[in-house]
Amino acid sequence: MAHQDVLTAHPIRARRRLPLDWLGIVPFAAFAFLFLILPTLNLVAGAFQDREGAFTLQNIVNLFTPSIMAAYWISIKVSLASALIGGFMGFVMAATVTIGGLPSWVRSPLMTFAGVASNFAGVPLAFAFLATLGRTGLLTAFLMNVFGFNLYSTGFNLLSFWGLTITYLFFQIPLMILIITPALDGLKKEWGEAAASLGASRLQYWRMVALPILWPALLGTIVLLFANAFGAVATAYALTGSSLNIVPIVLFTQIRGDVLQDPNLGYALAFGMIVITGVSNGIYIWLRARAERWLR
Amino acid sequence: MRTNRAVSWVLLALGCLYFVLPLIGMVEFSLRARRGVYSLDAYWVVLADPKFQSTFTYSVVVGLLTIVVGILIVVPTAYWVRLRLPGLRPYVEFVTLLPLVIPAIVVVFGYIRLYNTSSFLPLTGSATGTNILLVFGYVMLALPYMYRAVDTGLRTIDVRTLTEAAQILGAGWGTIIARIILPNVLLAVLSGAFLTFAIVIGEFTMAALLNRPAFGPYLQFIGANRAYEPAALAVIAFVITWACMAMIQIVSRFAPRTSSRSN
Numbered sequence: 105m106a107h108q109d110v111l112t113a114h115p116i117r118a119r120r121r122l123p124l125d126w127l128g129i130v131p132f133a134a135f136a137f138l139f140l141i142l143p144t145l146n147l148v149a150g151a152f153q154d155r156e157g158a159f160t161l162q163n164i165v166n167l168f169t170p171s172i173m174a175a176y177w178i179s180i181k182v183s184l185a186s187a188l189i190g191g192f193m194g195f196v197m198a199a200t201v202t203i204g205g206l207p208s209w210v211r212s213p214l215m216t217f218a219g220v221a222s223n224f225a226g227v228p229l230a231f232a233f234l235a236t237l238g239r240t241g242l243l244t245a246f247l248m249n250v251f252g253f254n255l256y257s258t259g260f261n262l263l264s265f266w267g268l269t270i271t272y273l274f275f276q277i278p279l280m281i282l283i284i285t286p287a288l289d290g291l292k293k294e295w296g297e298a299a300a301s302l303g304a305s306r307l308q309y310w311r312m313v314a315l316p317i318l319w320p321a322l323l324g325t326i327v328l329l330f331a332n333a334f335g336a337v338a339t340a341y342a343l344t345g346s347s348l349n350i351v352p353i354v355l356f357t358q359i360r361g362d363v364l365q366d367p368n369l370g371y372a373l374a375f376g377m378i379v380i381t382g383v384s385n386g387i388y389i390w391l392r393a394r395a396e397r398w399l400r
Numbered sequence: 401m402r403t404n405r406a407v408s409w410v411l412l413a414l415g416c417l418y419f420v421l422p423l424i425g426m427v428e429f430s431l432r433a434r435r436g437v438y439s440l441d442a443y444w445v446v447l448a449d450p451k452f453q454s455t456f457t458y459s460v461v462v463g464l465l466t467i468v469v470g471i472l473i474v475v476p477t478a479y480w481v482r483l484r485l486p487g488l489r490p491y492v493e494f495v496t497l498l499p500l501v502i503p504a505i506v507v508v509f510g511y512i513r514l515y516n517t518s519s520f521l522p523l524t525g526s527a528t529g530t531n532i533l534l535v536f537g538y539v540m541l542a543l544p545y546m547y548r549a550v551d552t553g554l555r556t557i558d559v560r561t562l563t564e565a566a567q568i569l570g571a572g573w574g575t576i577i578a579r580i581i582l583p584n585v586l587l588a589v590l591s592g593a594f595l596t597f598a599i600v601i602g603e604f605t606m607a608a609l610l611n612r613p614a615f616g617p618y619l620q621f622i623g624a625n626r627a628y629e630p631a632a633l634a635v636i637a638f639v640i641t642w643a644c645m646a647m648i649q650i651v652s653r654f655a656p657r658t659s660s661r662s663n
Binding site: 243 | 412422424473474498500504512602609623634638644
């Protein structure tokens with residue numbers, strides 16, 4: 105390639121100079137260090153210090169009190185439920201437009217809408233669900249007036265585990281659709297035809313060909329959805345105030361007014377969140393690398 | 401195959417029902433402010449509220465500043481990494497993805513602890529300092545999306561040849577980035593910018609914990625104190641999100657379709 109020759113000829117002068125290329129990323133490195141890495145490390149360090157600044161594991165031990173464990177547990181349950189249900193529903197919807205035989209014009213609006221809905225999180229999302237499934241919401245009133253069915257007499261409450269899970273699905277499902285569609289596109293038609301010509305049923309094709317190829321992508325995305333829900337604050341806070349004690353909300357009230365009455369326990373709480381989202385993202389990256397082998 | 405397609409339609413319709421119902425509920429609720437009839441009263445109340453105007457303006461300004469600072473940090477970095485430091489690319493990419501791993505509430509907690517009045521950089525000591533901190537926080541939140549958009553844009557142009565051509569004509573680094581690279585990746589930068597705007601405009605956690613008079617905390621405040629106005633605000637927020645995504649679609653339609661060249 106002539107182009108390459110030009111490139112190798114050029115840097116002779118550059119090689120004699122001091123190697124100053126790294127200077128070009130100093131602004132980025134300074135930004136990332138000051139506003140992302142240092143604040144996080146600072147909190148992690150705080151989690152392992154007592155009030156005088158000496159090293160201690162007591163803060164981590166103190167996390168294992170019933171009230172904080174309950175907060176972590178309900179957070180994990182909501183995140184897991186919304187990730188599994190959202191992952192399943194997102195997968196089904198993505199499958200209908202990729203391999204379900206629907207006309208191609210359906211796909212583009214669905215993807216656009218998924219882009220909108222996955223970004224429609226936070227406080228406004230909580231309002232939308234309060235207006236729909238709240239005590240005077242549209243759907244609640246509709247069920248009452250048309251079917252005489254009182255949703256709230258069943259023990260349902262929007263400000264609860266299921267309420268929060270149903271609300272989170274509004275951004276979890278679209279995220280699943282956006283991430284899993286390329287993986288479904290990677291399923292080659294030939295594989296289905298090859299399986300069929302060897303006499304495989306639809307079920308056998310899915311069990312023995314499609315799912316083994318898809319599972320790293322599927323599982324990886326579900327783990328990502330889990331981390332996504334675990335760190336969310338605004339939707340839950342706007343929906344339930346501080347009545348549902350999930351970890352992000354406990355941390356929010358702690359930052360505002362030191363409700364735990366122990367600043368270092370607050371840092372340990374934040375450290376616990378980093379560990380959980382960090383581990384799940386690590387699993388995601390690992391599974392993603394496995395999934396990509398089939399998507400070339 | 402026919403039954404297959406019918407099943408697909410039914411499943412897709414059920415899924416869409418889940419998404420459409422809250423949107424209908426939200427719109428319907430926002431129109432209920434006057435007893436017995438549908439009216440736009442809630443919207444007029446909200447739009448006439450001086451606090452709506454001031455917080456919304458504040459968030460728009462912060463959003464625009466976030467975009468400018470984000471471009472200033474991301475474009476030169478992504479360009480330089482592609483041109484001179486390809487070995488660092490995985491590490492830079494990893495750092496740009498960290499904001500998806502570390503929850504925003506944890507990072508802002510770190511800001512409050514690190515940049516308090518007695519620290520080496522007492523940003524939270526003054527209103528201006530806290531505003532600056534909020535902008536940098538938002539740049540951090542948008543970093544994964546911005547970096548990815550710009551890097552994808554850079555892939556479609558031949559960075560090396562353009563740089564050398566500009567150098568032969570006597571251009572310095574500033575000129576190369578501002579007048580050669582930026583215009584070439586402008587469409588990618590714009591789609592990153594619209595996404596940034598959509599994230600920033602209603603953001604709650606950082607603004608609330610840094611005590612800034614932004615749109616997100618105002619939304620939450622109205623939600624806790626009013627009946628129909630929150631639904632009207634949710635409709636407005638949805639329209640803004642939708643408009644940003646529509647702009648990305650429109651912008652990406654103009655993007656060059658050239659395939660990746662040597663990088």
